[in-house]
Amino acid sequence: MAARTNDQIAEALATMANIMARDNQPGREDEMRLERFMKHKPPIFTGGYNPEGTVNWIEEVEIIFKAMGCSEENKTTLGTYVLREEANHWWKNVKQMIGA
Secondary structure (H helix, E strand, O other): HHHHHHHHHHHHHHHHHHHHHOOOOOOHHHHHHHHHHHHOOOOOOOOOOOOHHHHHHHHHHHHHHHOOOOOOOHHHHHHHHHEEEHHHHHHHHHHHHHHH
């Protein structure tokens, strides 16, 4: 009976090690951060003249950023990921103007 318990413990530890290795692969931090962000179902922002919609979008993504403990750089990267249509065109122009 004890041998089976030891085998089960060893198998559980091996499984945990594999999960940790998978989740901590070097070079995957950005991808994993994006996956975590998208699991929160951030709203898509399309732009246009909609001051109330803009404020609501900012408030919603800020809640997600706070929960994730995002740095300012990560906020920019993740926030701009959910820009579409006019908002995405605006962001591309801003990046070009600031030389980013």
